[in-house]
Amino acid sequence: MDEKLSRKAISAAVDPLGWRFVLGVIRTCVPVGSLAEAVEVAAAVCEPAAEGRLRLDLRDRWVILTLQTPDIIWVSPADIELAGRITAIVRGMGRDTTGESAQIMEIAIDAADIAAVRPFWKAILGYVDETAAGGPTDPLVDPLGQRPTIWFQQMDPPRLERNRLHFDVCVPPDQAQQRMQAAIEAGGTLRYDAEAPAFWVLADVEGNEVCITTWEGRD
Structure with missing residues (x-):
């Protein structure tokens, strides 16, 4: 089985390459000027070693x-090595890699009985079990990899005074303060920070x- 590296080790290895570690993956963006250029970049970085590891999302920019x-649903040394090769290819094309838009969003559902509610969400969304994680309380994922992962948070006791679905906006550490400040300036409030920098809880003006x-803060 591939070695499961620490979060700190992964981040230290990939940040100089223009990649960012976020939510169990490493991610980068390559700016392009057209969809045709995006296809050119995609064709250049695909190689046999990338099969099953690399996911591509092509846009016109x-x-x-x-x-x-x-x-292992995680980043391994093989992924880091591959990121280095891809970065070299991209830079050889006169382009660059940037992790400035590396955020990933999840949806968290609070539940008193996770095993009971999970099948409903799996069915109604057309989601599937996450690879190597198909237990009765494990996350659910979009089979096309386009929509947010759904994960379930144990709720005990019931919290009727607050929303039971919330977004998790997962960002690189150096982007968290800027994102929160923008939210606060837009009318939000900071509700909880006792477990920062792992996470902060904010709310809009109506308490969502x-x-x-x-x-x-997670290793």
Whole structure:
């Protein structure tokens, strides 16, 4: 089985390459000027070693590259090595890699009985079990990899005074303060920071909550 590296080690290895570690993957964006250029970049970085590890999202302004080892649902040394090769290819094309838009969003559902509610969300969204994680309380993922992962948070006791679905906005550590400040200036409030920098809880003017999360403070 591939080695499961610490969050700190992953971040230290990939940040100089223009990649960022966020939510169990490493991700970068390559700016392009057209969809045709995006296809050119995608064709250049695909190689046999990338099969099963590399996910590509092509747009007319960006190629978004994501790496993860599916068997461990985490970043392995092979992913980091591949990120280095991809960065060299991209830079050889006169382009660059940037992790400035590396955020990932999840949806968290509070539940008293996770095993009971999970099948409903799996069915209604057309989601599937996460690779190597198909237990009755494990997250659910979009089979096309486009929509947010759904995960379930144990609720005990019931909290009727607050929303039971919330977004987790997962960002690189150096982007968290800027994102929170922008939210506060837009009318939000900081509700909870006792477990920062792993996560902060903010709310809009009506009390609907959202978490800003990073990898720090979790190893």
